[in-house]
Amino acid sequence: MILDIVKYGDALLTKRADEVTEFDSKLHKLVDDMFETMYGAPGVGLAAPQVGVLKRLFIMDCSSGKNKNQKVALINPIIEVEEGEQIGDEGCLSFPGIFVQVKRPQRVVVRAQDLNGGSFDLDVLDLEARCVSHETDHLDGDLFIEYLSPLKRDLLKRRIKKRIRDGEW
Ligand SMILES: [Zn+2]
Incomplete structure (x- = not known):
């Protein structure tokens, strides 16, 4: 099932998400729906708060469905190592x-739990490292525009406000 994606302007996106404690069928269904939503968008990463669920999990596939090894769900992720910059x-x-x-x-090394609660480490570079960093930020209510200079951020916020007013958001 394709879920509605929460857009900037919704207070939900700036809240800290809660730990996942139940590794049940509801969680499996949420992750399935999130993958369908992400591939349909299309995108390479999606965090649960972006579909209105304030839980600490995100999914990513930087191959956009071409490489099964890159399709991954990270539950309760914790970044352990960050190296270099891009x-x-x-x-x-x-x-x-x-x-x-x-x-x-x-480069980012992240420890997370899988759909059954088992823990694993993921050691990724480049686009995947960017994605892990971006999606983990979502779980703390941090958005990528916070990395812009105050001037650029204000300009962008104004552009978005105009689009909201014009009904194009
Ligand atoms: Zn995002």
Whole structure:
């Protein structure tokens, strides 16, 4: 089932999400629906608060469905290592049509739980590292526009407000 994506302007996106404690069929269904929603959007990462669920989990697939090994759900993720830096264009499904340059670590090691509660480490580079960093931020209510300079951020917020007024958001 395709879920509605919460867009910037909704207070939900700035809240800290709660730990996942139940690894039940409801969680499995949520993750299935999130993958369907992400592939349909299309996007390479999606955090639960972006579909209105304030829980600490996100999904990603930086191959956009081409490589099964890159399809992963991370429950209760904790970033253990951040190394180097990369600067590149970044988008967010909660900010349709908006791309901004964001500095992120080049490499990230994240510890997370799988759908059954078992824990695993994921050691990723480049786009996947960018994605893990971006999606983990969502779970703390942090959005990518916070990385912009105050001036650029204000300009972008004004552009978005205009789109909201015009009913184009
Ligand atoms: Zn995002």
